[in-house]
Amino acid sequence: MFPHRMVHRCAAVLAAALIVAPLSAGIASAAPRPVAAPAPVPSLELDRYLGTWYQLAAVPQFFNLVCARDTTATYALDPQGNVSVRNRCTTWSNGLNEITGTATVNDRATGAQLHVSFPGVPTQESLEGPTNYIVTALGADYSWALVTDPTRVSGFVLSRTPALDAAQWQQIGTAIDVVGQSRCVYLTSPTTGGLSQIAPLCTV
Known part of the structure; x- marks a missing residue:
């Protein structure tokens, strides 16, 4: 489904975040344990989520x-x-880049955790697989969404329109904080009719 599997067919090799368990009395250190995956929204209405973001x-x-x-x-x-899934963008040479794929729902309870696959993309060719797309926050009117994955390596701010107002950006910033990511790691994406510069989201 979704923009985090966009264009180039190379996969990012990044480590999952770990936390260190609290020290017990008389123990100098403890083994790290994986951080729990970000929580999905309680319920995703798929028919409202379809369309262009x-x-x-x-x-x-x-x-x-x-x-x-764009x-x-x-x-x-x-x-x-x-x-x-159809992901598109305008390239630096002013061309069009596009890739198509399929998303399947892995979490029937919320509908907000999915597996996205793309034919011909290494490690992403299988129609079924582990969750790699989690909708972690949504505007009440489905005007924006925050998407990440179980390891928090990826993150995407999606909107139904090319621009959002200050109140919506504040809600998104809070959602990024809640999911355990840094706003400064997100870079803005230039969009016709919206932001024109690439900058850390924490500075916008």
């Missing part, structure tokens, strides 16, 4: 460095009942 900010990934502006993701139901 603009990427307004993201944690940089190797596979979307080719994108200069990065979008369009989702629709396919004949099998899964979600078809």
Whole structure:
């Protein structure tokens, strides 16, 4: 589904975050344990989530460095009942870059955790697999969404429009804090009719 599997067919090799367990009395150190995955929203109405989203900010990934502006993701139901994915952006040479894939829902309780696959992309070719897309926050009117993955390596601010107001950005910033990420790791994504510069989200 979704913009974090955009364009270049290379996968980022990044370590999952770890935390150190509290020290017990008389013990000098303890083994690290994995941080729990970010919590999904309690309920995602898929029919409201379908359609086109603009990427307004993201944690940089190797596979979307080719994108200069106007990065979008369009989702629709396919004949099998899964979600078809079409990611597009304008490149630095003013061309169009596009990739298509499929998303399947892994979490029937909330509908907000999915596995996204892209034919021909190493490690992402299988239609079924572990969750790699979690909707962690949503505007009440589905005007914006915050998306990450179980390791918090990726992050995407999506919007139904090319621009958001100050109150919406404040809500998004708070959502990023809650999920355990830094706003400064997110870079804004230039969009026609929206932000024109690439800058850390914490400075905007």
